[in-house]
Amino acid sequence: MKLKNILLSGLSLVLVAALAIGGTVAYLQDDDSDVNVMTLGNVKIEQHEYERVVNADGTFATDTIDNVTSYVLKDFTQAKPLLPATELDANGNPYNFGAGDWDNTLVRMSQVDSYGGMQVFDSKNAQDKFVTVENTGKTDAYVRTIIAMEIGSLTEARFDEVIKTSSFMTDQGVWKVTDIGIVEIDGNNYYIIEYVYNGAKALGGVHENGVLPAGDTTYPSLAQVYMTASATNEDVEKIDGNGNGTYDILVVSQAVQAAGFANAEAALNAGFGDITTDNHPWAGGVKIPAVVEDADGLVEALESGKDVVLNDDVKIDPAGMSNAYGTTGINVKNGQTIDGNGNTLDIKGAGGTWDSGINTTGGLIKNLTVTGSFRGIFINHNSSHSEPVVLENVIIDGTTYTISCDQGMNQNFEAYNSTFNGWTSYAATLGNAKFENCKFGEGNGYAYCRPYAPTTFVGCEFEAGYTLDPRADVTFENCTLNGVALTEANIADLVTDTAKVTVK
Numbered sequence: 001m002k003l004k005n006i007l008l009s010g011l012s013l014v015l016v017a018a019l020a021i022g023g024t025v026a027y028l029q030d031d032d033s034d035v036n037v038m039t040l041g042n043v044k045i046e047q048h049e050y051e052r053v054v055n056a057d058g059t060f061a062t063d064t065i066d067n068v069t070s071y072v073l074k075d076f077t078q079a080k081p082l083l084p085a086t087e088l089d090a091n092g093n094p095y096n097f098g099a100g101d102w103d104n105t106l107v108r109m110s111q112v113d114s115y116g117g118m119q120v121f122d123s124k125n126a127q128d129k130f131v132t133v134e135n136t137g138k139t140d141a142y143v144r145t146i147i148a149m150e151i152g153s154l155t156e157a158r159f160d161e162v163i164k165t166s167s168f169m170t171d172q173g174v175w176k177v178t179d180i181g182i183v184e185i186d187g188n189n190y191y192i193i194e195y196v197y198n199g200a201k202a203l204g205g206v207h208e209n210g211v212l213p214a215g216d217t218t219y220p221s222l223a224q225v226y227m228t229a230s231a232t233n234e235d236v237e238k239i240d241g242n243g244n245g246t247y248d249i250l251v252v253s254q255a256v257q258a259a260g261f262a263n264a265e266a267a268l269n270a271g272f273g274d275i276t277t278d279n280h281p282w283a284g285g286v287k288i289p290a291v292v293e294d295a296d297g298l299v300e301a302l303e304s305g306k307d308v309v310l311n312d313d314v315k316i317d318p319a320g321m322s323n324a325y326g327t328t329g330i331n332v333k334n335g336q337t338i339d340g341n342g343n344t345l346d347i348k349g350a351g352g353t354w355d356s357g358i359n360t361t362g363g364l365i366k367n368l369t370v371t372g373s374f375r376g377i378f379i380n381h382n383s384s385h386s387e388p389v390v391l392e393n394v395i396i397d398g399t400t401y402t403i404s405c406d407q408g409m410n411q412n413f414e415a416y417n418s419t420f421n422g423w424t425s426y427a428a429t430l431g432n433a434k435f436e437n438c439k440f441g442e443g444n445g446y447a448y449c450r451p452y453a454p455t456t457f458v459g460c461e462f463e464a465g466y467t468l469d470p471r472a473d474v475t476f477e478n479c480t481l482n483g484v485a486l487t488e489a490n491i492a493d494l495v496t497d498t499a500k501v502t503v504k
Contacts, residue, residue: 041410044137046206047145048217049076051109051128052120059191062105064318068117068317070108072435076129077367078341079311082247085226097164098229099123109219118168118223126166126226133197133253134217139253140210141156142264143197145221146281148190148250151182152241154359159191160241162231168219173198175221176265184326185282190250194275196264212255225249246291289339302330307337310345317348329373332360335387340368340394347373359401362387371398379405379413379426388412397421400444415454424449435460442466462486462494470500477504 035184040454050073053061095101099121106117113330113421120128125495133143151159168174181193197218199207225463227235249356254272261267273279277407290301293312301308301484316329329347332338338358345368347357357373361380376396379389395418397403402420405411413426413433421443426433433455441447441463452471457479465483474495479486481494488503495501 001452028463043139043141043255043257044135045141045143046134047251047253048132048134049251050074050132050220051076051080052132061106065108066472068106068108070106070117071120073107073109073130078289078309079246080127082127082225082227084231085121085123085125085229086123087123087229094229096121097226098389099126099164102178107223112496118220120224121166121226123226125456126224129222129225129249131222131251131253132218132220133212133245133255135212135214135255137213140214140258140260142210142267143218143249143253143255144264144268144275145195145197145253146180146192146275147186147222148183148194148239148280148282150248151189151191152233152239153189154238156182156191159239160233163227164226164228165222166224167195167221168223174219178275179298180280183277183280183282186242186273186288187246190248190282192275192277192280194269196454197221198264209456211258222251242280242288244288244290246288247289250282250286288339299330302332302336302338304431304437305333305336306458307339309339310341310343313344313346315346315348315372329357330359332358332363332365334362337364338368339364339366342367343420344369346370346398360389362389364390364392366390366392368393369397372394373399375399375401375404376422377403379403386396387415388414391415391418395416395421395498397443400446401425402443420449422448424451426451426453432456438465439463466494467496468494469496473500473502475502 015151023285053072053074056063062069064070085094085098085100087095087098089095091388094243100123101121101428102119104119107120107130109130110115119128131145131147133145135141135143139300149163154162167177176196176198178194179197180194182189182191187222196210197212198210207213207216207218244250254268256267256271258267265275287307289307289309290297291309291311292298292301292308293314295316296312298308298310298316345357356375356378357370357378358377360377365377376399378389391414395417397419399422402422402424403426405426415435415438417437419439419441423446424440433451433453435455437460438457439447439461442465447463447466448469449467450469450471450476454472455470456475456477458477460476460479462468462479462481466481476491478488481490484490486503487495491501491503492498
């Protein structure tokens with residue numbers, strides 16, 4: 001099968017990026033097992049996925065980038081509706097599989113330091129999914145991205161007619177695309193495609209011979225996805241092979257140091273092996289998240305051990321829920337993930353003084369606003385769990401306590417790009433806490449933080465009138481109070497006990 005270098009359209013499915021894992025390798029392999037590391041360099045990558053920003057009136061936001069009018073990008077959101085492309089020609093027939101014309105407005109990849117631009121389809125039913133790889137380490141690297149697209153019980157020939165994708169200049173050699181074939185992952189069929197980055201020096205870019213320099217980002221491999229106008233209800237039923245009501249796309253990126261290898265394929269195959277239907281990143285299975293849009297669905301998915309993506313705001317009243325339990329709104333078990341997808345989780349307590357919105361023993365909570373409960377997030381001590389509690393792009397507001405935990409918590413706590421409005425207090429005997437690029441302000445009459453665990457604040461902002469009462473050592477690095485840089489000279493305006501404080 002040969003996927004066409006155009007977009008794809010769908011019917012009534014929901015588009016979901018089930019995985020966005022950045023794999024790394026240092027000469028041979030680096031996968032948290034015994035490693036034969038033969039380099040002093042730091043090979044590290046991050047995989048990014050973007051979409052265009054949509055204005056309130058439904059149009060796409062534009063800006064002037066490099067003196068060219070361009071669409072503005074933001075991080076990809078999960079659970080977008082995947083509908084059939086419906087663009088027709090003058091005779092009323094589907095044009096370009098229903099995708100229609102290319103849009104004249106370019107997408108300039110300023111977010112990833114791209115010097116080029118690309119067109120996208122006019123059709124609103126072609127879903128954006130710009131996948132790029134950033135070299136965040138200190139060593140030049142070769143990279144590739146492997147994408148598995150759900151095929152279910154469709155034949156390969158029919159899948160090729162129904163699902164289409166677009167990429168950035170794959171025909172010109174920016175990416176070398178290889179169709180690997182159909183594989184079975186957890187009882188469901190997927191079609192795997194390998195994208196090896198070859199750079200774009202000859203096309204006016206800055207990357208040569210496939211080498212991605214430290215600090216740089218690739219052009220997008222995958223850009224848009226759509227299901228063609230010829231798709232039928234029967235096609236949709238067949239393609240959803242695991243019956244979860246979503247169209248699942250699995251994405252993994254890998255990197256190998258460039259030094260000592262003749263080319264990207266030699267390096268990547270040495271580190272991870274040649275990608276085949278027997279050797280691919282999902283040979284050991286994959287955890288597909290459940291897309292939910294109501295309280296019962298959320299609780300049921302979490303209780304069954306699934307990761308969750310919210311497809312709407314969710315309001316939980318434990319007293320009125322069919323699956324209610326305890327005085328906690330929901331339980332996030334060790335290792336689970338909740339992706340709020342930009343939505344709000346409003347949780348009403350069941351009447352107890354210490355009702356919690358989210359009770360967790362270790363996991364990832366991201367892209368979510370938490371409100372309504374007495375305690376936004378409660379970290380529950382469990383000596384058998386060692387995974388940290390991690391927050392990314394979380395807003396906790398409209399609660400009294402933003403986060404709290406019981407004495408003796410042994411997990412580390414990490415928060416990135418998050419907002420805590422209210423009383424923040426957390427205890428630990430073994431764990432450490434880190435807040436990076438976070439904001440702290442007033443909520444429910446409180447503007448207070450009492451860290452019992454050793455804590456580092458990096459690039460954080462504190463509102464005027466905020467108080468931090470440390471019961472353990474605290475470090476501030478590039479932080480501000482009411483917009484003014486925190487220094488040893490003014491740290492007493494924020495902290496009650498400066499003896500426990502280091503300011504960098």
